[in-house]
Amino acid sequence: MKRILAFSGSLSNSSINHQLVSLAAERIASIEVKTIRLSDFEAPLYTKELEAENGIPEPIKALRLLFDEADGFLISTPEYNSSIPAGFKNTMDWLSRMEGSIFQDKPILLMSATPGKRGGQSVLGHLSGILPFWGAKLVGTFSLPLFRENFSDDSLKESYNSELNTKLKDLESAISAG
Ligand SMILES: Cc1cc2nc3c(=O)[nH]c(=O)nc-3n(C[C@H](O)[C@H](O)[C@H](O)COP(=O)(O)O)c2cc1C
Secondary structure (H helix, E strand, C coil), X not given: CCEEEEEEXXXXXXXXXXXXXXXXXXXXXXXXEEEEEHHHHCCCCCCHHHHHHHCCCHHHHHHHHHHHHCCEEEEECCCECCECCHHHHHHHHHHCCXXXXXXXXXXXXXXXXXXXXXXXXXXXXXXXXXXXXHCEEEEEEEEECCHHHHXXXXXXXXXXXXXXXXHHHHHHHHHHHC
Protein backbone atom coordinates (compact mmCIF):
# COMPACT_ATOMS: atom_id res chain seq x y z
CA MET A 1 0.00 0.00 0.00
CA LYS A 2 1.15 3.52 -0.76
CA ARG A 3 1.97 5.79 2.16
CA ILE A 4 1.72 9.53 2.89
CA LEU A 5 3.88 11.22 5.49
CA ALA A 6 1.98 14.08 7.14
CA PHE A 7 3.41 16.77 9.39
CA SER A 8 3.24 20.40 10.34
CA GLY A 9 6.13 22.84 9.99
CA SER A 10 5.46 23.94 13.57
CA LEU A 11 7.37 22.74 16.62
CA SER A 12 4.57 23.86 19.00
CA ASN A 13 2.54 21.30 20.95
CA SER A 14 -0.57 23.42 20.44
CA SER A 15 0.03 23.99 16.71
CA ILE A 16 -3.01 24.97 14.65
CA ASN A 17 -1.15 23.65 11.59
CA HIS A 18 -0.84 20.26 13.28
CA GLN A 19 -4.61 20.37 13.86
CA LEU A 20 -5.20 21.11 10.18
CA VAL A 21 -2.82 18.42 8.96
CA SER A 22 -4.45 15.87 11.33
CA LEU A 23 -7.92 16.72 10.05
CA ALA A 24 -6.74 16.45 6.43
CA ALA A 25 -4.97 13.13 7.16
CA GLU A 26 -8.22 11.62 8.50
CA ARG A 27 -9.93 12.37 5.18
CA ILE A 28 -7.55 10.30 3.09
CA ALA A 29 -9.15 6.92 2.57
CA SER A 30 -7.21 5.17 -0.18
CA ILE A 31 -3.68 5.69 1.11
CA GLU A 32 -2.15 4.95 4.51
CA VAL A 33 -1.15 8.17 6.31
CA LYS A 34 1.52 8.42 8.98
CA THR A 35 1.29 11.69 10.93
CA ILE A 36 4.36 12.83 12.82
CA ARG A 37 5.59 15.88 14.71
CA LEU A 38 8.89 17.44 13.64
CA SER A 39 9.52 18.20 17.33
CA ASP A 40 10.08 14.45 17.79
CA PHE A 41 13.05 14.71 15.38
CA GLU A 42 14.94 17.51 17.06
CA ALA A 43 18.30 18.62 15.68
CA PRO A 44 20.63 21.49 16.58
CA LEU A 45 20.84 24.51 14.29
CA TYR A 46 22.89 23.38 11.31
CA THR A 47 26.54 24.37 11.02
CA LYS A 48 29.19 22.75 8.83
CA GLU A 49 31.38 22.36 11.94
CA LEU A 50 28.66 20.38 13.77
CA GLU A 51 28.22 18.18 10.73
CA ALA A 52 31.99 17.62 10.38
CA GLU A 53 32.40 16.81 14.08
CA ASN A 54 29.29 14.73 14.78
CA GLY A 55 27.82 13.82 11.39
CA ILE A 56 24.08 13.77 10.77
CA PRO A 57 22.05 13.73 14.03
CA GLU A 58 20.32 10.41 14.74
CA PRO A 59 16.79 11.96 14.75
CA ILE A 60 17.43 13.31 11.24
CA LYS A 61 18.57 9.86 10.05
CA ALA A 62 15.31 8.43 11.46
CA LEU A 63 13.31 11.14 9.70
CA ARG A 64 15.16 10.44 6.43
CA LEU A 65 13.96 6.82 6.61
CA LEU A 66 10.35 8.02 6.98
CA PHE A 67 10.82 10.36 3.99
CA ASP A 68 12.29 7.45 1.98
CA GLU A 69 9.34 5.17 2.83
CA ALA A 70 6.73 7.81 1.90
CA ASP A 71 5.15 8.03 -1.55
CA GLY A 72 3.90 11.56 -0.95
CA PHE A 73 3.57 14.30 1.65
CA LEU A 74 0.87 16.33 3.36
CA ILE A 75 2.36 19.38 5.03
CA SER A 76 0.89 22.39 6.81
CA THR A 77 3.28 25.11 7.78
CA PRO A 78 2.92 28.24 9.89
CA GLU A 79 4.05 31.57 8.48
CA TYR A 80 6.68 33.35 10.56
CA ASN A 81 7.43 36.93 9.54
CA SER A 82 6.07 36.25 6.06
CA SER A 83 8.29 33.21 5.57
CA ILE A 84 9.27 29.69 6.64
CA PRO A 85 9.63 28.98 10.40
CA ALA A 86 13.28 28.46 11.33
CA GLY A 87 12.68 25.05 12.94
CA PHE A 88 11.09 23.68 9.76
CA LYS A 89 13.84 25.11 7.56
CA ASN A 90 16.57 23.76 9.85
CA THR A 91 15.11 20.26 9.62
CA MET A 92 15.03 20.53 5.82
CA ASP A 93 18.61 21.84 5.79
CA TRP A 94 19.79 18.78 7.74
CA LEU A 95 17.83 16.42 5.47
CA SER A 96 19.42 18.06 2.43
CA ARG A 97 22.85 16.96 3.73
CA MET A 98 21.91 13.31 3.16
CA GLU A 99 21.87 11.42 -0.13
CA GLY A 100 19.26 12.43 -2.72
CA SER A 101 16.97 15.42 -2.78
CA ILE A 102 14.80 16.14 0.25
CA PHE A 103 11.48 15.05 -1.29
CA GLN A 104 12.81 12.72 -4.03
CA ASP A 105 10.35 13.79 -6.76
CA LYS A 106 7.32 12.84 -4.66
CA PRO A 107 3.96 14.71 -4.68
CA ILE A 108 3.15 17.23 -1.95
CA LEU A 109 0.04 19.09 -0.90
CA LEU A 110 1.20 22.19 0.94
CA MET A 111 -1.12 23.93 3.40
CA SER A 112 -0.95 26.83 5.83
CA ALA A 113 -3.26 27.86 8.66
CA THR A 114 -3.07 31.22 10.41
CA PRO A 115 -5.14 32.98 13.07
CA GLY A 116 -5.03 36.10 10.88
CA LYS A 117 -6.66 37.01 7.57
CA ARG A 118 -3.92 36.16 5.06
CA GLY A 119 -3.83 32.39 5.58
CA GLY A 120 -0.08 32.08 5.11
CA GLN A 121 -0.19 33.34 1.52
CA SER A 122 3.35 34.62 1.79
CA VAL A 123 4.92 31.39 3.10
CA LEU A 124 2.89 29.38 0.58
CA GLY A 125 4.31 31.60 -2.17
CA HIS A 126 7.87 31.26 -0.86
CA LEU A 127 7.66 27.50 -0.55
CA SER A 128 5.93 27.08 -3.91
CA GLY A 129 8.92 28.84 -5.46
CA ILE A 130 11.57 26.73 -3.75
CA LEU A 131 9.96 23.30 -3.29
CA PRO A 132 11.03 22.21 -6.80
CA PHE A 133 14.64 22.85 -5.70
CA TRP A 134 13.95 20.56 -2.71
CA GLY A 135 12.91 17.83 -5.15
CA ALA A 136 9.16 18.15 -4.54
CA LYS A 137 6.31 17.78 -7.02
CA LEU A 138 3.88 20.39 -5.73
CA VAL A 139 0.33 19.17 -6.41
CA GLY A 140 -1.40 22.18 -4.86
CA THR A 141 -1.64 24.65 -1.99
CA PHE A 142 -4.38 25.20 0.56
CA SER A 143 -4.68 28.32 2.67
CA LEU A 144 -6.81 28.50 5.82
CA PRO A 145 -7.11 32.04 7.25
CA LEU A 146 -8.95 33.00 10.46
CA PHE A 147 -8.39 29.53 11.95
CA ARG A 148 -10.64 30.03 14.97
CA GLU A 149 -13.60 31.01 12.81
CA ASN A 150 -13.07 28.49 10.03
CA PHE A 151 -12.00 25.33 11.91
CA SER A 152 -13.94 23.29 14.43
CA ASP A 153 -13.24 19.83 15.86
CA ASP A 154 -13.76 17.76 12.76
CA SER A 155 -14.76 20.19 10.09
CA LEU A 156 -14.05 23.40 8.18
CA LYS A 157 -16.43 26.09 7.02
CA GLU A 158 -18.04 24.88 3.83
CA SER A 159 -16.08 26.61 1.06
CA TYR A 160 -12.80 25.54 2.70
CA ASN A 161 -14.18 22.05 3.27
CA SER A 162 -14.86 21.37 -0.39
CA GLU A 163 -11.63 23.03 -1.51
CA LEU A 164 -9.62 20.84 0.86
CA ASN A 165 -11.43 17.67 -0.23
CA THR A 166 -10.70 18.44 -3.90
CA LYS A 167 -7.03 19.07 -3.19
CA LEU A 168 -6.70 15.90 -1.12
CA LYS A 169 -8.15 13.94 -4.06
CA ASP A 170 -5.55 15.59 -6.33
CA LEU A 171 -2.81 14.43 -3.95
CA GLU A 172 -4.20 10.88 -3.81
CA SER A 173 -4.41 10.77 -7.62
CA ALA A 174 -0.86 12.04 -8.06
CA ILE A 175 0.46 9.43 -5.63
CA SER A 176 -1.59 6.59 -7.11
CA ALA A 177 -0.36 7.50 -10.61
CA GLY A 178 3.29 7.51 -9.49
C1 LIG B 1 7.74 34.77 15.37
C2 LIG B 1 6.34 34.78 14.80
C3 LIG B 1 6.10 35.34 13.59
C4 LIG B 1 4.83 35.32 13.02
N1 LIG B 1 4.63 35.84 11.79
C5 LIG B 1 3.42 35.72 11.19
C6 LIG B 1 3.23 36.14 9.83
O1 LIG B 1 4.13 36.63 9.18
N2 LIG B 1 2.02 35.95 9.28
C7 LIG B 1 0.97 35.37 9.97
O2 LIG B 1 -0.12 35.22 9.41
N3 LIG B 1 1.13 34.96 11.25
C8 LIG B 1 2.32 35.11 11.87
N4 LIG B 1 2.50 34.68 13.16
C9 LIG B 1 1.36 34.10 13.89
C10 LIG B 1 1.23 32.62 13.57
O3 LIG B 1 0.47 32.47 12.38
C11 LIG B 1 0.54 31.89 14.74
O4 LIG B 1 1.36 31.97 15.90
C12 LIG B 1 0.23 30.45 14.42
O5 LIG B 1 -0.55 29.90 15.48
C13 LIG B 1 1.51 29.62 14.23
O6 LIG B 1 1.19 28.34 13.77
P1 LIG B 1 1.18 27.04 14.74
O7 LIG B 1 0.07 27.27 15.75
O8 LIG B 1 0.87 25.93 13.80
O9 LIG B 1 2.52 26.94 15.39
C14 LIG B 1 3.77 34.72 13.73
C15 LIG B 1 4.03 34.13 14.99
C16 LIG B 1 5.28 34.17 15.52
C17 LIG B 1 5.55 33.51 16.88
